[in-house]
Amino acid sequence: MKQYRKLTETGFTLLELLVVLGIIALLAGIVGPQVMKHMGESKTKAARVQVEDLSAALDMYKLDLGNYPTTEQGLKALIESPESAKRWNGPYLQKAKMPLDPWQQEYHYVFPGEHGKFDLYTLGADGKDGGEGEDQDIASWE
Template sequence: MANKLVQRILGQAPRASMRLSKGFTLIELLVVLAILTMLAGLVGPKVLNQLGGAKSKTASVQIADLDKSLELFKLDVGRYPTTEEGLDALMKRPGSVNGWNGPYLKGELPKDPWGNAYRYANPGNGSFEIVSLGSDGAPGGEGEAADIRNKP
């Protein structure tokens, strides 16, 4: 009874008040969905670009960690691992190497952010190279597919 009195004072018909309490109309929902779709179209590509950049940065950080671990290996053994010994020499003693005091990494030997093994080469001239082949897993490439190396 009091509800009907309030409706008369406010000038609302009983049907109008019932319509207001039912929820959103189809048009209102479609407008909200259209706005959300436009926002996703604007923000989505930027987020995906940042994700690709983050993977490249992660690979650079992992390569720097491997570089430091190889320097520790050299301090103990007196040389860098050969290409044949590879990065596995950081985890387990290669053959009958004297002075090995590893493992030089915690956990397992990391893979690059795209799930590929890092490539290691020691040409025997006192330097070495660590390479991630990027998102495509093939030499060369641009952007996220570009190779990432420990030495420029």
């Protein structure tokens, strides 16, 4: 007498796969916005730190030359000596390239400032004046 073995197929059914994909989509919908919220907060904090670092570099520039760079010279004066700068002792930043804000935009610099000795600011994620959250402006005078 021959014995036959019953062959059983193993694997997942289409219904089981759809249930798992549904659960993953549900979790992503709940967790995703929270992660993005924290990412926006991180960029805002990074911009504040960069504004403070650039402000400190501008203060070092003033100690050496007696005045802040003009608006025309801009923040580039922290990396490259302006032609009129006799006692320039830079570069005043560690990198040879001017940092961009966390949203990949240039920082705005005005001397003399309307709000302080100089105005140094970024317009946030939206690139417009004002805003809240990630769109808020980050400035040296705040």
